[in-house]
Amino acid sequence: MRKRLISALFAGTMLALPGAASAETLQGALIKAYQTNPTLNAARANQMATDENVTIQRASSLPSLQLNSTFNENVLIPPGQFIVIPRSMNTQAQLQVPIYQGGLVKNGIRAADARVAAGAETLRATEASVFSQVVAAYNDVIRDMAIVELNRANVSQLDVNLRATNDRFEVGDLTRTDVAQSEARLSQARADLRNAEANLIASKERYIQQVGEAPTDLTPPPPLPNLPTDVNEAVEIAIKENPDIAAATKNSEAAGFDVKSARAARLPTLAAIGNFNRSDNFGGAIVPPGLQLNIPATQESAAVGAQFSLPIFQGGRPSAQIRQAQARKTAAMENQIGTERSVIQQVRAAFASWRASLDVIKSAEAAIAANDLSLEGVRAENGVGNRTIIEVLNAEQELINARVTLATARRNAYVAGFTLLAAMGNAEARDLDLEGLQLYDADLNYRQVRGNFLDWSGRDAPMIRSTRTVNTPAQDAKPVSAPQN
Structure with missing residues (x-):
């Protein structure tokens, strides 16, 4: 039974900040991606194409009716013909009803059904992958915005420090070395700011790529609930729920049916047939004068059997096809094991990254508190001559570094936690509380086409549902999110 690990994840996002009614939430970003992301929409279309394989395979088991008609106008009649028919039309109708095909159709349908199920699981995996990228992009923007603000504040502070250092140098309280150190640290801070701004712009563009719109006033994401407390628990859930494992299992089943279908090539087939023929000379047959021949204008015949x-x-073809199908079955079985290995690695790595990031957050918070106190003391001691300017600059830089570490760790913890949920198979649209969103039903198209045996049925003309981003303005490093507490 699936656990609704994120059932209440986004219900209160709009209340995260006072007055944030117009702010963008993680819930809103995920809804936009669910509706307009081209990767996800392409996966849905591919699943529709996979659904049709069932109908294609079933068609071989149904009766087929074919009508052939030929009209001839004899424009050049050779001499010496006893009877001349200037024009004629021959029509033939043939009905064939398959009775036994050695299990070819039955196993082909089963293989197609298994691949439909595998495709549905792959669609689940695509949803989780897209959502993981949206979550990462969302948190990247918030992280980089915080780092930009920290670097801007640092540049402003160092600029003030440099002016104060110059003033003290003018009165002889400090040396030229102190001024040079302050200038060097300010130049480095300005370079760090430019790098941070470039990183923020890149994060905004990644956000646009995933969501389809530019980020605007992003609110801090809500906590991820119900994350596993033990890595073994996470692996156990992933083995049962991960869509990649489920898809690999279904593909292995389909490969087994392919082997049975290949064996049908060596078995006999039986079909009932019926033929109807009609010949029409339009009453225009020409016979020699004086010859009494009754040539009917039409002739009809029919036969069943x-x-x-x-x-x-068959030149070894069936055996080769069987061996080929068996080899592909073996490959599918190995891929199933390989997928399981990959998922286990993802779960364990994401769990370790998540727990490590939580520890880094605690350490960074402690470091910020200690560095803040240290900076205050170093500044006070510098005022009475017990500390040098470089010591003040170093204390300021250590505090900035600790705050950057905290912003990065918060991002890493959230992304790793969501990645862990995705690897466990619990981060798709049906697991999230995306209010007002009508979920895509992958089974609906399958149910519609599975029993469709009409040759002239169709679907709506192909259309694009994803949004283009070519008209989205190039991003800058202006703030788009509320500061974190």
């Missing part, structure tokens, strides 16, 4: 086919020798 059975067609039995027994393959005796």
Whole structure:
């Protein structure tokens, strides 16, 4: 039974900040991606194409009716013809009803059904992958915005420090070395700011790529609930729920049915057949004068029977096809194990990254508190001559570094936590509380096409549902999110 690990994840996002009614939430970003992301929409279309394989396979088991009609106008009649028919039309209708095909159709349908199920699981995996990228992009923007603000504040502070250092140098309280150190640290801070701004712009563009719109006033994401407390628990859930494992299992089943279908090539087939023929000379037959012949204008005939086919020798083709299908079955089984290994690695790595990031957050918070106190003391001691300017600058830089570490760790913890949920198979649209969103039903198209045996049925003309971003303005480093507490 699936656990609704994120059932209440986004219900209160709009209340995260006072007065944030117009702010963008993680819930809103995920809804936009769910509706307009081209990767996800393309995966849905591919799943529709996979659904049709069931109908294609079933068609071989249904009766087929074919009508052939030929009209001839004899424009050049050779001499010496006893009877001349200037024009004629021959019509033939043939009905064939398959009775036995050695299990070819039955196993083909089963293989197609298994691949439909595998495709549905792959669609789940695509949803989780897209959502993981949206979550990462969302948190990247918030992280980089915080780092930009820290670097801007640092540049402003160092600029003030440099002016104060110059003033003290003018009165002889400090040396030229102190001024040079302050200038160097300010130049480095300005370079760090430019790098941070470039990183923020790149994060905004990644956000646009995933969501389809530019980020505007992003609110801090809500906590991730119900994360596992033990890595073994996470692995156990992933083995049962991960869509990649489920898809690999279904593909292995389909490969097994392919082997049975290949074996049908060596078995006999039986079909009932019916033929109807009509010849029409339009009453225009020409006979020699004085010859009494009654040539009817139309002639009709019909026959029913059975067609039995027994393959005796096919040049080794059936055996080769069977061996080929068996090899592909083996490959599918190995891929199933490989997928399981990959998922286990993802779960364990994401769990370790998540727990490590939580520890880094605690350490960074402690470091910020200690560095803040240290900076205050170093500044006070510098005022009475017990500390040098470089010591003040170093204390300020250590505090900035600790705050950057905290912003990065918060981002890493959230992304790793969501990645862990995705690897466990619990981060798709059906697991999230995306209010007002009508979930895509992958089974709906399957149910519609599975029983469709009409040759002239169709679907709506192909259309694009994803949004283009070519008209989105190039991003800058202006703030778009509320500062974190």
